[in-house]
Amino acid sequence: MESEYFKRTYKEDLSEYNLEEARGWVINSMNFIEEKMDNAIVNYFNPKDSKNFKKIMLNSSVISTGAKLKILRNIKKFDSKIISKIQEMSSIRNSFAHIPIIPLFKAEKIDGKTSLKRMPDRLEVMNSAGEIKTKSAKEEFKKFAELKKEITEYFKNYS
Template identity: 35%
Template sequence: MEKITFDSLTKSKLSEFNKAELQGWIIDQFQQLENRIDLKIIEYFQPNDKIKFEKIVLNSTIINNGGKLKILTNIGVKKTTIEKLRTVARIRNGFSHTRIRQNITIMISDNANNPEKNQILSESIIDVMNSNGKITSKSAYEWIIEFLTLRNELRKELN
């Protein structure tokens, strides 16, 4: 079997992504935020061997994202930052574990003399279950915008 390497994504606009690329991009962006979380924890505890601390103690099989957020809460990271991290994690999970489906809405005008009022809207939708077990539909586009906004804010806040 031939060994292969995987190139980084070369597309520069979200509008160029297909569904799989979009999902992968969101996971990658969240992973970058997780790296910043790890650095914040390392900075606070200042272990003797930072590499081992990160690879062993902060390994996601030992401390998951929720556990790391609890650590951040207890080392003085602002509550608003923690809430933003929870929100981007929910969005990441929505894109990672749920199928993106197309929803088409057709609106027909009651006025037969004005057919221009008829509209066909197509939208990418993600159905997600909240912590109470209720399923709600989210616009993939609106969720991406929220994710981007929060990601940019968190990059500054976690420095």
């Protein structure tokens, strides 16, 4: 019988993830951070019906992550450095979600014979200034994980 739910991965080390798992982990992790952002906004505004406020008003199809960051920027006790880190995290997430990671090869001549050498996977990441930079997918994945850890820690202490 086919399972009616998706199985979770319990890999401890991010280096064990294949491309599809890494992509899914990045998207899921950003959803987790967005949930924390939603909670901070709800706690600040304290709407009468917080469940529906979150479900309808803060729905990502209504208010983008960028718009939520603008709201957080106007909450005085919310750390602006965390907003910058979430923006960076969001940029990496968008690259993993929307840009194909294609294996690159470099032709090398050794003893008169041409061979192909596999190059590290690359991502094109657009920064907040709109500039596109080509970066190592593995390095961006590691940076994303570090940002997630730091931002999650901030939200644990934020009230």
